[in-house]
Amino acid sequence: MIIKRIKDKFLPNTEIKKPEAKGKYLVKGWGKRRGQEALIYTIPNYREPSKPYEKGITIDEFKKAFQKLKSSGELTREWFNKNLRGCAKEGSCNFTTIGGIFEILNVAEYIKRGVYKSI
DSSP states (O other): OHHHHHHHHOOTTOBOOOSSOOSOOEEEEEEEETTEEEEEEEEOOSSSTTSOEEEEEEHHHHHHHHHHHHHHSEEEHHHHHHHOHHHHHHOTHHHHHHHHHHHHTTSEEEEETTEEEEO
16 A cells, blocks of 8 residues: 555655755656665765766565554664665665655654654
8 A cells, every 4th residue: 555655656756855865855766676666766966966876765665664664653763774774775865765755645754863753
């Protein structure tokens, strides 16, 4: 269910809400990361602004994060780093991307650095 909501809402060029970021984080579309279907997004490249970096979050990573959010009432960076290691290794910004997407879907809110709370 959460994946359908993400696919319906986050079309190419949709901006992703970030709590402390400078610059725009934009959905590129769907592709592959870590061997799975994933939402690909761009992040600013301040050295070469015309060539933004790309990151991605897999469907399984979204599902696991959403299950954690709903079961415990919060999603923390500590849990993310421990349980979604491949996603965390690709970039710490993936945590706030998941949280920002959940915020836009009105299932979570950013309450403090490293913590999103279930709504």
